[in-house]
Amino acid sequence: MSTPLEVEPGASAAQPEAILKGAGKIEGRSLWQISWMRLKRDKVALAGGAFVAFLVVVAILAPLLCKLLGVTPNDFHQDLVDPSLQTPIGKWGGISADHPLGIEPVNGRDIFARIVYGARISLLIAFLATLVSVVIGTVMGVVAGYFGGWVDTLISRVMDIFLAFPLLLFALALVGALPDKLLGIQGDALRVALVIFIIGFFSWPYIGRIIRGQTLSLREREFVDAARSLGARRPYILFTELLPNLIAPILVYATLLIPTNVLFEAGLSYLGVGIRPPTASWGDMLSIAANWYQVDPMYMVPPGLAIFLTVLAFNLFGDGLRDALDPRSR
Template identity: 50%
Template sequence: MTQQPQQISPTGESGTEENPVAETTATADSTATEVTSTNTAVVGRSPARMAWTRLKRDKVSMVSLVLTVIFILAAIFAPVLTALGGWGPITSDVKSINPDIGNYPYGHFGGISAKHWLGVEPGTGFDLFARIVYGLRTSLAVGLISALLSTVVGVVVGLAAGYFGGWIDNLLSRIMDVVLAFPQLLFIIALTPVIQNAFQTDQHGGTDENLRLAVLILNISAFAWAYTARLVRGQVLSLREREFVDASRIMGAGWVHILFRQLLPNLWAPILIAFALAVPANITTEAALSYLGVGVVPPNPDWGALLSQASEYFLIDPTYLFIPGVLLLVLVLALNLLGDGVRDALDPRANRS
């Protein structure tokens, strides 16, 4: 067997060449130290932050978010915007309409001018910009409040049905089926005479506008909660079999604690999605009711009522129908696209290109 030659050091001691194993070990240790120092600098992100990051990557959702914020700010600052224009929502400018041709606006495009930015209403002389801004307030208020109420009721019912099961689940599920199958618009229209009589506040037939809005919100919420309840129920049926729920029962936690402290925090994503999609649906429903004469009481501004009135003047003044119609389309489309973007951002398993 051939032996490796040894090298003699200047001191007279024999030794070997530099050990490659020791060098590799030292390199690995330094690399591990660098990785450890790098990992310590990484900060964990919450699910909400990760969802916001996904949402920011979606250009359509961000454009929809910007449009939604603009509409909300316009509704909040409606008095400021109308003060800049110089006209209130029910302040008539009789000089802007021509009584010789059926009280249609002077000029082209429905009377659009520096005095009236979006023109005036035929017949009344109301400033269309002020009517649209205050009508946006009504539509957003009804849509948001009714969506909030329906979401709260739907979450409570869905939690109870999914967690308790048995006859409670059967009863609540049958109620959901009836509500989902009920013709909402026909039911409200059929009750219009009864509601109108209940609204009478004096002998002259006056109507309390706040009471009318409250009834609209309650009517819409009474039919919208079932969608959220069915969604939450399906999620709870899966979550109630998880280990953390069993651990809570073993530790003696009551059903209130399990429902609202254990299950509810794990349902915020589908609940937020349901709320985001309910708002545009409720706004559309409110506009349809006002269009059919069951919504906001004239002359109070509302987009559905504007579209209903504008249909009578469309052939001569199409601008009166075109402007509120396009704005309603943009608002509902932006809210729907934003709701879809929120759903995709909250679902990490969604297929994104």
């Protein structure tokens, strides 16, 4: 038998209320606060998010930055180009105080101005195309996962058809078949809308399959059964019970889908079916650099590095966000 605890004479046993009285109020934390605490500990993800924020600010302030430096994206500076070699005069691609990243071969357009203006095009298309695919994919995935049966079968087969579609070939054929003016839209606006449509409308099955799988799991949870037992209708269950629990995977996959769309837009512009010159685009800059790589290899570095750092930053931030919102995925 254990020896009974001895209490000194004159001392009384402390009551639990007395112990907790001086402990102070214990404040609870929401799931989003806990996720933010996890994300703050991931310095690599924070660095990626900071670079993404910096890139967005640079893209928004592109006209102001170019005005401060006295450069424009489409002005020619042929006096700075060697007339015989058609390459920038001087070393390192014509880098100078007036042109911090140098100039293009042949026409001498400023690379810095075209990089920051190209960021506007790439991020605009990537964000809007991601928004389109996320909205369509979320709606179709939730409907397929919740209703099941023939609805799930029909939507799943549609997803399979879209996933098997040769997207790049379709983009090449569609751009060649469309006129220069459509529905009152023409020029750069038409090309931007076309690229957003192609990327957003044909990439929604990727996120749709993920949301469908999450919905299949959530619809069997106790809180959904409780809502049904209280007489909740299907729209209420979909938008009030299921959708808030799907925000985390939607955010994570959206951050990982954006760099994919940046690469796809650059690829279309590289092939000549994206944004038309002289509008600045990273893919178009790489296309020009490929033709002048042997005589001016430095011209390939700025647009290539811009695409590399942008995709890397989004991927690092997306991985960190996934670990913060769902630590069991590690």
